[in-house]
Amino acid sequence: MVRSTATNFIPPTVFAILALSIFIVHAGQSGQTSGAAHLITMKAVNLPSGQLAYQMVSHKIKSTAGETSDVTGRYSPEPTIPGPAIVITEGDKVEVTLQHAIAKSSEPVSIHVHGVHYKIDSDGTMKALNGYADEAAFPDQPYTYKWDAALGTAGTWPYHDHTFNDPMVGSEDKGLFGTLIVNPRNGKTEAIIDGEITDIGVDEIKREFILWMHETTFWGMEVNNILEGKEIPLWTNPTVGAKLGEKVRFHILGMGTAFHTFHLHGHRWLEPGTTNVIDTTNIGPVFRHAFVLKAGEGVGTGQWHYHCHVVQHMQSGMMGSFLIVE
Amino acid sequence: MNRKLKIASSTALGMALATTVALAEKTEDVIISRPGLLPSAILEMTDEPGPWFKDPVDGDSLVVIKPGEAVMIKMTDVASEHTITSLLWQPGAEKFPIDQEKPSSSSVTHAFEKPGLYVFTCKVHPYMFGAVVVDDPKTEGLDIGSEIQLVTGAKVPATSDIATKLLRTFFVATTPSLWRDYTKPTWDAKLPAIPLNIAGSVVGLDALSVSAPNALSKPSTPGVGELWVNTQFETINGKKKPGSATQIDVTTWTIKKKVKGVEHDMNHPHNMWTDRAYKYIYQTEWFDKKLTTFDRESGKVYSTQTLGENPSHAMSRPGDDSLYVAINGEDKVVKLTGGERPSVQMNINVGPHTGPHGHHITHDGKYMVTPNALASSVSVVNLDNNQVTEIPTGGVIPIAAWGDMKNQIYVANLLGSPPLLSSLTVIDASTKKKVKDIDLAADYDPVSGKTKGEAYGLLPIQTPVSPDGKYVVTANTLSGTITVLDTATHQVVKSLPCEPGCHGVNFGMKNGGGYYAYVASKFANDLIVIDMDTLEIAGKILLATPEDGQIVGNNGMGGQGVLPLPIADHGWIEETAKLVGSGKLTAEVEGWLKALTKEQKGSERLSTFGKVKEHEVEG
Numbered sequence: 001m002v003r004s005t006a007t008n009f010i011p012p013t014v015f016a017i018l019a020l021s022i023f024i025v026h027a028g029q030s031g032q033t034s035g036a037a038h039l040i041t042m043k044a045v046n047l048p049s050g051q052l053a054y055q056m057v058s059h060k061i062k063s064t065a066g067e068t069s070d071v072t073g074r075y076s077p078e079p080t081i082p083g084p085a086i087v088i089t090e091g092d093k094v095e096v097t098l099q100h101a102i103a104k105s106s107e108p109v110s111i112h113v114h115g116v117h118y119k120i121d122s123d124g125t126m127k128a129l130n131g132y133a134d135e136a137a138f139p140d141q142p143y144t145y146k147w148d149a150a151l152g153t154a155g156t157w158p159y160h161d162h163t164f165n166d167p168m169v170g171s172e173d174k175g176l177f178g179t180l181i182v183n184p185r186n187g188k189t190e191a192i193i194d195g196e197i198t199d200i201g202v203d204e205i206k207r208e209f210i211l212w213m214h215e216t217t218f219w220g221m222e223v224n225n226i227l228e229g230k231e232i233p234l235w236t237n238p239t240v241g242a243k244l245g246e247k248v249r250f251h252i253l254g255m256g257t258a259f260h261t262f263h264l265h266g267h268r269w270l271e272p273g274t275t276n277v278i279d280t281t282n283i284g285p286v287f288r289h290a291f292v293l294k295a296g297e298g299v300g301t302g303q304w305h306y307h308c309h310v311v312q313h314m315q316s317g318m319m320g321s322f323l324i325v326e
Numbered sequence: 327m328n329r330k331l332k333i334a335s336s337t338a339l340g341m342a343l344a345t346t347v348a349l350a351e352k353t354e355d356v357i358i359s360r361p362g363l364l365p366s367a368i369l370e371m372t373d374e375p376g377p378w379f380k381d382p383v384d385g386d387s388l389v390v391i392k393p394g395e396a397v398m399i400k401m402t403d404v405a406s407e408h409t410i411t412s413l414l415w416q417p418g419a420e421k422f423p424i425d426q427e428k429p430s431s432s433s434v435t436h437a438f439e440k441p442g443l444y445v446f447t448c449k450v451h452p453y454m455f456g457a458v459v460v461d462d463p464k465t466e467g468l469d470i471g472s473e474i475q476l477v478t479g480a481k482v483p484a485t486s487d488i489a490t491k492l493l494r495t496f497f498v499a500t501t502p503s504l505w506r507d508y509t510k511p512t513w514d515a516k517l518p519a520i521p522l523n524i525a526g527s528v529v530g531l532d533a534l535s536v537s538a539p540n541a542l543s544k545p546s547t548p549g550v551g552e553l554w555v556n557t558q559f560e561t562i563n564g565k566k567k568p569g570s571a572t573q574i575d576v577t578t579w580t581i582k583k584k585v586k587g588v589e590h591d592m593n594h595p596h597n598m599w600t601d602r603a604y605k606y607i608y609q610t611e612w613f614d615k616k617l618t619t620f621d622r623e624s625g626k627v628y629s630t631q632t633l634g635e636n637p638s639h640a641m642s643r644p645g646d647d648s649l650y651v652a653i654n655g656e657d658k659v660v661k662l663t664g665g666e667r668p669s670v671q672m673n674i675n676v677g678p679h680t681g682p683h684g685h686h687i688t689h690d691g692k693y694m695v696t697p698n699a700l701a702s703s704v705s706v707v708n709l710d711n712n713q714v715t716e717i718p719t720g721g722v723i724p725i726a727a728w729g730d731m732k733n734q735i736y737v738a739n740l741l742g743s744p745p746l747l748s749s750l751t752v753i754d755a756s757t758k759k760k761v762k763d764i765d766l767a768a769d770y771d772p773v774s775g776k777t778k779g780e781a782y783g784l785l786p787i788q789t790p791v792s793p794d795g796k797y798v799v800t801a802n803t804l805s806g807t808i809t810v811l812d813t814a815t816h817q818v819v820k821s822l823p824c825e826p827g828c829h830g831v832n833f834g835m836k837n838g839g840g841y842y843a844y845v846a847s848k849f850a851n852d853l854i855v856i857d858m859d860t861l862e863i864a865g866k867i868l869l870a871t872p873e874d875g876q877i878v879g880n881n882g883m884g885g886q887g888v889l890p891l892p893i894a895d896h897g898w899i900e901e902t903a904k905l906v907g908s909g910k911l912t913a914e915v916e917g918w919l920k921a922l923t924k925e926q927k928g929s930e931r932l933s934t935f936g937k938v939k940e941h942e943v944e945g
Contacts, residue, residue, distance in 0.1 A: 050367070050382030174382075217435060227353060230353070232357055233361060234359055234360075236365065236435045258431060313430075316426060323360070
């Protein structure tokens with residue numbers, strides 16, 4: 001579009017540098033281009049606590065124009081729970097190679113993704129379940145999954161292990177889970193902004209707050225689009241923060257066995273696909289719910305509480321803050 | 327600002343580099359979010375006997391962290407709900423104690439600042455222990471602290487005898503290899519020589535090691551009938567969850583069989599009862615939601631049904647033989663019909679957040695009394711109209727109750743009645759009033775550990791009244807003692823040595839008259855037999871069956887519920903005696919009843935229910 005025509009009159013010697021800078025930009029806003037190919041390598045590792053986690057090793061993006069950019073730097077250099085948030089656009093294709101780096105174990109570990117298309121060889125399950133093959137990484141034996149974010153797959157989706165220590169279930173509850181965000185190809189999403197249901201550009205979203213609800217804990221991650229998609233691990237029951245008036249997107253996901261009711265004080269949002277205005281949503285295992293809001297709209301700055309509204313879960317500390325500053 | 331950055335970087339050469347520098351400078355300003363706690367260690371709650379709070383790294387029940395680090399405690403491999411509750415902690419520690427008002431599947435993440443020992447438990451299953459040691463790397467040895475704050479409100483020096491006992495019990499309870507195995511000639515609970523820093527002095531953990539010879543002996547006088555003991559911690563090939571019911575012939579003191587519930591993965595069988603014809607054994611599964619009914623003679627499982635969170639004890643009502651099962655993880659007792667497939671008749675709610683554990687039904691069938699483990703109270707239920715009266719007692723974790731013929735109910739408070747370290751509360755079921763607290767550890771000095779008399783029982787659990795009404799025999803799990811209380815004087819007249827994890831007590835018939843008290847312990851595989859005529863230990867019987875290859879671990883361990891047959895208690899024995907000659911009893915059971923003395927068989931007037939008035943009984 002504008003940018004690709006711009007490249008037409010750039011001298012070839014500086015083309016590569018510019019292309020790289022464009023990619024940094026795209027990486028942050030994701031939603032403007034489509035059809036890119038993502039080459040990703042991740043590993044599954046142990047944390048010192050005994051939990052397991054995914055860690056990004058490398059993420060390269062090959063554009064439709066054939067240019068490759070390396071966006072590995074946007075991820076945490078350490079393993080995180082939730083795992084790396086992979087942000088792509090409807091129409092993109094992804095190849096994820098998983099390495100087994102779990103010490104003292106030869107148990108298979110996998111990535112099973114929700115939402116996007118894939119062939120039977122990329123299910124991330126064992127042959128006992130898929131009837132086809134053991135689709136998992138073993139020590140020194142990585143496994144590559146191919147995902148197709150085909151038309152109709154836009155949304156926020158979970159990915160998780162489906163094999164480790166339990167060939168039927170896997171070890172998602174030990175920390176092997178992460179987030180795949182597929183932005184819509186048209187770059188638009190609906191939100192209530194200044195009291196009106198409005199189409200806003202995905203590129204207007206300043207911050208993505210990912211909150212996984214597991215047992216009685218929120219596990220958080222921020223993707224900061226101001227910082228070109230930098231990922232900030234937020235661990236358990238964090239404070240997520242924005243500036244007053246910024247458009248931010250929450251991604252609330254569930255896993256495990258418990259059912260939750262996510263509630264954020266002082267804010268309301270559009271129930272996706274409807275015109276209903278809500279301020280609480282039910283989150284069961286692997287349910288996912290994403291919404292955009294304008295930070296502090298109508299209520300101003302402050303430390304706005306968010307929590308699971310199941311009383312027992314609140315009593316166990318399943319809560320955090322949405323901090324809005326000037 | 328975002329848009330401006332993008333435009334700048336995509337239209338001007340050289341700006342990419344400048345933008346990167348600018349980004350590095352402003353990253354701190356742009357990120358407003360603040361991370362929450364990152365757990366440095368995890369304790370995963372499990373149904374596995376011993377490592378109830380398991381560190382996934384090494385399988386221990388203890389994690390060591392530095393000040394400022396956080397621990398996540400979560401429920402990983404559990405079939406029922408639990409609480410995550412501070413048992414002891416460092417005085418003044420921020421945001422302590424940790425607790426929930428009722429069981430759930432919660433996880434808790436907590437940052438620890440003050441160096442020292444912190445122990446967690448589950449209020450429903452108060453021998454599930456997990457520990458966090460916050461160790462200041464600058465000091466020598468693992469920091470235990472100089473004082474320990476107990477959940478009861480007491481604060482004790484870390485060097486005190488009670489603190490040492492708690493520490494040893496923690497390691498023994500959580501480590502099956504340290505349990506007392508009577509298939510070996512000696513008990514050697516050897517702890518590693520890890521240096522501990524207790525109140526500034528460095529001592530080795532191995533100072534807590536214990537060693538004692540193991541001697542078994544059969545009582546010289548046989549009993550009448552048989553005995554069922556829940557060997558709750560046995561691990562069994564073919565099922566994931568532990569536990570069995572062990573049947574012992576008390577005429578020969580030999581094990582007849584073990585009912586393992588392999589087909590339905592029987593989970594922590596805890597306590598049993600039977601019907602008046604002794605055809606069925608009703609078995610609670612305490613770390614689960616189920617009641618299982620099996621055939622007493624064949625062991626065949628007739629039915630398994632879900633009743634609620636953590637069913638603990640079962641008891642029948644004399645008169646109509648209906649069955650009452652306490653749902654320890656909830657607020658109710660479930661009333662069921664008896665039979666192969668007991669059917670639920672009603673739920674009796676005994677009060678909000680009560681968690682009833684070892685309830686008792688009075689001999690006349692009039693009242694049910696529930697010790698409310700989660701509520702510091704006792705509820706009295708009038709079984710004729712199901713009216714409930716909840717009586718606050720001040721006891722901490724009231725865990726088991728038993729009544730005498732005058733409907734005086736003795737309630738064991740696992741963690742005492744502050745300021746009493748160890749106590750029984752006496753309740754009058756008829757007037758629905760608390761009568762008094764009895765100090766079970768009046769003769770014990772918690773600091774020096776010295777005892778000056780028989781009243782030495784710490785952390786009491788089962789506490790039945792002898793069928794002749796003379797004594798209350800209490801299993802005390804922390805002191806490893808069995809106390810005998812005289813009901814006439816309310817004085818502890820005897821303290822006998824028990825095993826680690828001393829837990830279950832009940833009375834059976836002694837051949838020729840009189841009673842035996844049978845005592846089972848969680849962390850040992852023997853059964854102690856006490857002669858109630860002499861108040862001395864008459865023998866110790868092995869609960870392990872080493873020849874049984876299906877038992878792969880903890881053989882004979884986990885002694886909890888004890889059910890002697892014939893049931894020695896008045897109210898029940900008369901109900902069965904009534905059936906002699908009716909064809910409803912097997913020849914074996916008829917034989918047991920024939921072997922009883924008149925006193926053991928009980929009063930004629932108790933044999934027709936509904937006609938007995940309370941004053942007659944009292945007289």
